[in-house]
Amino acid sequence: MTTFTPHGKNLIAGEWVAGEATFASAPVSGPSHSFTDGSPALVDAAVKAAEEAFWTYGYSSREDRAAFLNAIADEIEARGEQITEIGTQETGLPEARLQGERGRTTGQLRMFADHIMKGDYLDRRHDEALPDRAPLPRPDLRMVQRPIGPVAVFGASNFPLAFSTAGGDTASALAAGCPVVVKGHPAHPGTAEIVAEAIHAAVAKTGMPAGVFSMVHGAAHEVGGTLVKHPLIKAVGFTGSLKGGKALFDLCAQRPEPIPFFGELGSINPMFILAEAAKARGEEIGKGWAGSLTMGAGQFCTNPGIAVVGQGPEGDAFVAAAKSALEETAPQVMLTDGIASAYRDGKATFDASNAARPVMTSESEGRNAAPNLYETDVEAFLSDHALEQEVFGPLGVVIRVGSQDEMVELAKGFEGQLTATLHMDDGDTDAARQLMPVLERKAGRVLANGFPTGVEVCDAMVHGGPYPASTNFGATSVGTLAIRRFLRPVCYQNLPEALLPEDLR
Structure with a gap:
């Protein structure tokens, strides 16, 4: 394998272009590389090229777009070892995680290729003319x-x-027929560049218009702001923090032509351990929770940061098992220095709160994160809004409840979530039935007897939820329904067949 050495340029409509400002990557291991940042001028060129490409790509056949998506997957796989090498250097994620994520990425591309060929997403409808209908x-x-x-x-x-x-947002937008301009994340610019090279190669291989895909680096906030405010951009896909997403969401809403902002902004993903399950296997659930909480240093938007369990010995056993498992978990490297710093700030918030009692705390240094566990009750939790804010990392909170009714009232008090989980046995069915109407309103995905970390890529998956989990409760960023974010219905009245879209003829 030859090592991939980034050239640090921006891909603008088929050309690698350098910007004026530069920034350096901050890898966990391996060499740092210099990248030229995007600029308003480069963003403008990329978006105008995307608009020009839309006049052909937006009217291309499903067969051609499917071939393009499959070609992107092929080109990513051809660079697999190089992607893993630079990805592990930049992020600190283990090789196995990067290999699995690469498979998920190519799987999403191929899934959307298959999905558009089936044609169901088009939601085609036809009401035939009734010329003799009275009165009209x-x-x-x-x-x-x-x-x-x-x-x-x-x-x-x-x-x-x-x-x-080339993730789910890009795959679903390209599948829909929409050109894409990606703002690369400065935490892994080399990984962004090599994947952009794969897409660039697929564009050439399949004869797609050059402007169908561009990628600009973006260490400066100005790049992202310029992109979402550009009048030719028609929608935005975003996965990131609530603070950053809310700022971009506001920019989209304030445009002369407001556009949809499909932001996935994170979640605390509460788990409810019901009475019979706690009695039968509370220790087992506690250990499993600790494993889910610390997976990947807790850097998942579906990380279950909250566990709700009853008072009494069964709840005590659950907490003790989680504490014991967390004490055996070594510190892990976080994705960026900024994320590590934010994790320490989140822990400091809990340490300063009178509403949270420490069960197990540890100090995190540098780019490492060590787990922390706190305990509170319903009244204290609801009195301190800071405790409901996502702490991105391996920090968990146990909320002790005195009754089933109190558990239901607590559930009603949660903000919107990506997931909500029920741990239940057969004897808990009535209690779970009480919670279900609440959880359906609060979360995009409701689980039973599992842990939410990890998102299956398939037709039925929903990765979204009421605000602040996401900014559009009717959308998902994972699964085939994700394509609907980048489509709109058009009705054709009395048009001759020659003027109809190919998919309606």
């Missing part, structure tokens, strides 16, 4: 979903492949 005739009406235009995608810090340059 009905015209011939046909409806189909059509692509919206150029889409901006922001790479995620915690998924350098599956939620970044």
